[in-house]
Amino acid sequence: MSIFARVAGTGSYLPELRLTNQDLVERLAKNGLETSDEWIKTRSGISARHFAAENELTSDLAVKAAEAALSSAGITSEDLDLIILATSTPDHLGGFPSTACVVQDKLGAHTSCAAFDVQAVCAGFTYALAIADAFIRSGSYKKVLVIGAETFSRILNFQDRGTCVLFGDGAGAVVLEASNEAGILSTALHADGSQRDILCVPGRAGNGEVHGSPFMTMDGQAVFKLAVKVLEQVAHEALDKANLKPEQIDWLVPHQANIRIMEGTAKKMGMSMDKVIVTVHEHGNTSAASIPLALDSGVRSGQIKRGQHLLLEGVGGGFAWGAVAIKY
Numbered sequence: 197m198s199i200f201a202r203v204a205g206t207g208s209y210l211p212e213l214r215l216t217n218q219d220l221v222e223r224l225a226k227n228g229l230e231t232s233d234e235w236i237k238t239r240s241g242i243s244a245r246h247f248a249a250e251n252e253l254t255s256d257l258a259v260k261a262a263e264a265a266l267s268s269a270g271i272t273s274e275d276l277d278l279i280i281l282a283t284s285t286p287d288h289l290g291g292f293p294s295t296a297c298v299v300q301d302k303l304g305a306h307t308s309c310a311a312f313d314v315q316a317v318c319a320g321f322t323y324a325l326a327i328a329d330a331f332i333r334s335g336s337y338k339k340v341l342v343i344g345a346e347t348f349s350r351i352l353n354f355q356d357r358g359t360c361v362l363f364g365d366g367a368g369a370v371v372l373e374a375s376n377e378a379g380i381l382s383t384a385l386h387a388d389g390s391q392r393d394i395l396c397v398p399g400r401a402g403n404g405e406v407h408g409s410p411f412m413t414m415d416g417q418a419v420f421k422l423a424v425k426v427l428e429q430v431a432h433e434a435l436d437k438a439n440l441k442p443e444q445i446d447w448l449v450p451h452q453a454n455i456r457i458m459e460g461t462a463k464k465m466g467m468s469m470d471k472v473i474v475t476v477h478e479h480g481n482t483s484a485a486s487i488p489l490a491l492d493s494g495v496r497s498g499q500i501k502r503g504q505h506l507l508l509e510g511v512g513g514g515f516a517w518g519a520v521a522i523k524y
């Protein structure tokens with residue numbers, strides 16, 4: 197009998213501080229930069245985003261999302277075999293120790309529960325799910341907590357209006373359990389390191405100093421064009437592997453970077469927007485956290501129901517992209 201990685205529970209967390217576009221208009225004006233609610237909304241679909249408090253770390257957001265996911269799965273942290281955490285904004289410089297290890301400790305998980313981070317930027321959650329799926333299907337682990345968590349506000353350059361209005365902080369998590377019932381049906385991952393400069397944090401740490409910029413930079417138009425192209429390809433690849441047609445997908449749960457990218461992908465897949473979970477207007481782009489935040493929002497709002505087919509997809513820095521087909 198086949199073993200599947202079944203979604204047993206979901207959870208998410210957004211920091212308390214919510215900034216509207218108008219809040220950013222005022223903040224950027226202090227830096228002598230102009231922006232507007234209208235520009236941000238029309239170009240990206242974003243109306244608001246959340247920023248972590250000064251003393252709130254990526255692991256703190258991750259723990260809150262994880263606790264909600266564990267509770268919805270009806271298990272405790274002591275039952276976990278593995279924690280995989282996708283992030284580009286780890287607690288510690290160089291991601292050392294891993295934020296997953298910090299979360300393991302803060303959750304009070306057993307030391308037999310392995311923990312590590314995955315770095316694939318906005319595609320991080322699809323990468324982490326694919327790894328968890330492989331571990332579960334191989335019989336290595338039975339209960340895996342997969343988290344996407346970010347504090348992108350810490351790497352935003354508030355002198356660059358082209359990027360700082362687009363991102364936010366948050367965390368989402370799922371508990372995957374080995375099951376005879378269907379769960380993850382297929383995964384597809386890709387990367388193209390030759391495109392690494394179009395979306396990156398160029399700086400490097402060395403000899404106690406940062407050499408180069410410690411802020412994220414993005415060639416928005418180049419990222420936009422590549423994103424629309426590869427998301428359609430990887431979505432079809434994951435569907436083919438799962439033996440599904442686009443019309444059998446009940447919900448597309450895309451990375452929440454830009455409403456226009458989501459509309460473009462849905463159109464190319466022949467799906468109407470009422471089958472797409474959209475949270476970008478309230479969350480902004482939360483990188484690795486955006487897919488699990490959207491998934492949890494869809495589950496908790498009652499839109500996503502047991503037995504439905506979901507297609508998750510994400511793309512971002514690296515360049516890295518991936519898709520995961522799931523029977524929920």
Ligand code: UT7
Pocket residue numbers: 230231232235236239240318357358359361395415416417419420423453454457481483511512513
């Ligand atoms: O999560 C990883 C994946 N990331 C993405 O998928 C992001 C992909 N890219 C995008 O979503 C879009 O390219 C953006 C939302 C970043 C930008 O939208 P765009 O339609 O590509 O705008 P643009 O970069 O071509 O800029 C248009 C104009 C420029 O002015 P000029 O040169 O036409 O006079 C910019 O200087 O908008 C100006 N601009 C702004 N104006 C007001 C750039 N940022 C702002 C701003 N407020 N915040």
